[in-house]
Amino acid sequence: MxxxxxxxxxxxxxxxxxxxxxxxxxxxxxxxxxxxxxxxxxxxxxxxxxxxxxxxxxxxxxxxxxxxxxxxxxxxxxxxxxxxxxxxxxxxxxxxxxxxxxxxxxxxxxxxxxxxxxxxxxxxxxxxxxxxxxxxxxxxxxxxxxxxxxxxxxxxxTPGLIYNKSLLRRLNLPEPRIGMEYDEFVEWATQVTDATDGKVAGTMDPSADYKALWLWLRSQGKELYRGRQLGFTEADMTRWFDLWRDARSDRATPSAVVTAEANSGDVTRQLVATGKAATSFMWSNQLPELQKLTQDELGVVTYPGAPKAQWARxxxxxxxxxxxxxxxxxxxxxxxxxxxxxxxxxxxxxxxxxxxxxxxxxxxxxxxxxxxxxxxxFETSMVDRFGPAPTPPPRGHAKVRALLISVAESAQSGRATSKEAARAFVSEANASLAAGG
Missing domain, CATH: 3.40.190.10 (Periplasmic binding protein-like II)
Incomplete structure (x- = not known):
């Protein structure tokens, strides 16, 4: 004992x-x-x-x-x-x-x-x-x-990039790795899409995922929140939407209609499980549940960017x-x-x-x-690579998450430009946080 x-x-x-x-x-x-x-x-x-x-x-x-x-x-x-x-x-x-x-x-x-x-x-x-x-x-x-x-x-x-190991073996392409920069990751994802003749996109478009946005910000020394307001600027948000606009143009991600299927976070609708993308931005502990939904073998690594951007959540x-x-x-x-x-x-x-x-x-x-x-x-291997934890989100976080999905989908579908979507998100999110959610 x-x-x-x-x-x-x-x-x-x-x-x-x-x-x-x-x-x-x-x-x-x-x-x-x-x-x-x-x-x-x-x-x-x-x-x-x-x-x-x-x-x-x-x-x-x-x-x-x-x-x-x-x-x-x-x-x-x-x-x-x-x-x-x-x-x-x-x-x-x-x-x-x-x-x-x-x-x-x-x-x-x-x-x-x-x-x-x-x-x-x-x-x-x-x-x-x-x-x-x-x-x-x-x-x-x-x-x-x-x-x-x-x-x-x-x-x-902790967040985990869940990917289709079996598909990559069939395509004779390398697996994503810890520490890939975002530009490198998008280039890799484009190769996957091209290798499948567009049948499987390289990656889910995570622009509506607050976890992905937060870790992208942390890899640049910024935070999602600073007290009761956002911890970044409209220019930062525009760059985030531009990153995934360009990825869509390069066919690294699927169409907005396909992406919208997974934006809610419902595990059963994630593209790595439905076979519509080679990767999904998820929580690492969702791997077993996702694995039950597909015959292909799945793997997990960190989100793109510096590993120290992640923390033990x-x-x-x-x-x-x-x-x-x-x-x-x-x-x-x-x-x-x-x-x-x-x-x-x-x-x-x-x-x-x-x-x-x-x-x-x-x-x-x-x-x-x-x-x-x-x-x-995976989680244990990350213990010594995690960065310091941020302050837990302020009151109103749930509304900010919902707002991000709404605004990101307007950018994904082309109903708004990156700048328009960023302006709307920053303005509305800060107003909601200031009002206490």
């Missing part, structure tokens, strides 16, 4: 169990929520997340493991699908009774931090009650808002309610879910790759799906 925590970094299980009573009876000098009171007796924590039945089954098993070690702690579990999740969470927050522990993503972390809903975890990290030393630096950093740790990654993910976070009556216990549960090997083995890769690298190594050894093994190997 592997150790519960990394020996050089984690608390030993016996120490953790003994320390819990001390944590419950001690006071925090800088805690946002009410303090645990040992005289209350049994502790029941509410926990809420989105996901399917498999996620629910695995999460409940992990929580049962925690309760088996800490019998005084039990859980009131609630979960649902993604649709309507934030509406329900927002209603609970408005009523002053959010769950003690809940799942959140980077679309809403900044908003919930600024509204004072989530517990500030900074002191817990500083005093090692919440251990983030086993996470890639950019992954722990991506849980910070205004320099304060407001959530912890439940798992890791939280696929989702665990966050605690600021007003929880049991903040120290909630923090200990987060610490357990992120750092405990047995918990990590139970949770597997359902939310993404384990945030803790040592836990991940144990989980990787148990993987049987070849596509997931490839995804895990």
């Amino acid at each position: 592997p150790p519960a925590f990394r020996p050089s970094r984690r608390r030993a299980l016996a120490t953790a169990t003994a320390a819990l009573g001390l944590l419950l009876s001690s006071s925090l000098t800088a805690c946002d929520g009410a303090q645990d009171t040992p005289s209350e007796g049994p502790i029941r924590l509410s926990i809420f997340w989105w996901g399917g039945e498999k996620r629910a089954e695995l999460t409940e098993r992990a929580l049962q493991l925690y309760s088996s070690r800490h019998p005084e702690v039990t859980f009131q579990v609630t979960w649902q699908g993604n649709t309507g999740y934030y509406d329900r969470l927002s209603s609970q927050a408005a009523g002053g009774n959010p769950p003690d522990l809940f799942q959140i993503d980077d679309n809403y972390l900044t908003e919930y931090a600024e509204r004072g809903i989530v517990l500030d975890l900074t002191e817990h990290v500083r005093q090692n009650r919440l251990d983030l030393t086993g996470l890639p630096p950019s992954l722990s950093q991506y849980g910070q808002v205004a320099g304060r740790t407001m959530a912890v990654a439940a798992a890791e993910n 939280a696929s989702m976070y665990w966050a605690a309610f600021r007003g929880s009556r049991h903040p120290e216990t909630v923090v200990d549960v987060i610490n357990f879910l992120v750092n405990d090997v047995e918990a990590g083995q139970i949770l597997g890769t359902e939310r993404g790759l384990s945030a803790n690298l040592d836990v991940r190594s144990y989980v990787e050894d148990t993987l049987t799906d070849q596509s997931m093994k490839l995804t895990a190997a």
Whole structure:
């Protein structure tokens, strides 16, 4: 049986169990929520997340493991699908009774931090009650808002360029590689289109993909956001649209009609899976799902540009309610879910790759799906190549993403020039961000 925590970094299980009573009876000098009171007796924590039945089954098993070690702690579990999740969470927050522990993503972390809903975890990290030393630096950093740790990654993910290995073998063409510059990538994609006589485009047109735009900006030392406004200019946005206008002219990408099929991000409609393009700009952990949709073998590399433009992104976070009556216990549960090997083995890769690298190594050894093994190997190989994480997006990010799709499609179809599309996007996005989304 592997150790519960990394020996050089984690608390030993016996120490953790003994320390819990001390944590419950001690006071925090800088805690946002009410303090645990040992005289209350049994502790029941509410926990809420989105996901399917498999996620629910695995999460409940992990929580049962925690309760088996800490019998005084039990859980009131609630979960649902993604649709309507934030509406329900927002209603609970408005009523002053959010769950003690809940799942959140980077679309809403900044908003919930600024509204004072989530517990500030900074002191817990500083005093090692919440251990983030086993996470890639950019992954722990991506849980910070205004320099304060407001959530912890439940798992890791990063953008991945998914490509058709089998097609490239048939065409006797090289595979895309890490670190390709964008001009080089477009030239490569044009060769693929030409080699298939236009039947398969070399690449998806990612001009509507906020991930691709963000990493393109970061490869030039800029960011998608700077506070509550865009972190780049109209001229930058025009160059972005020009890049993909020229790629369309060179037939590196398919027509606007074909591209529009995939702009929503629906995995089943991605062109690398439907056979209409040799590459798609996706999340790396979507490789297994895409692989199920095609007989061809797929591979994954980074998006074009400098690898350091990418960072270890939280696929989702665990966050605690600021007003929880049991903040120290909630923090200990987060610490357990992120750092405990047995918990990590139970949770597997359902939310993404384990945030803790040592836990991940144990989980990787148990993987049987070849596509997931490839995804895990890719993510792990990138750990030392990731750049620093940006600040999580500001409130209004979801609207900016939707706006980008709308404006990019106007450029893709020729209804607007690059400059017109860029002007509309920058103006409307900044106005939305200034208004708080």
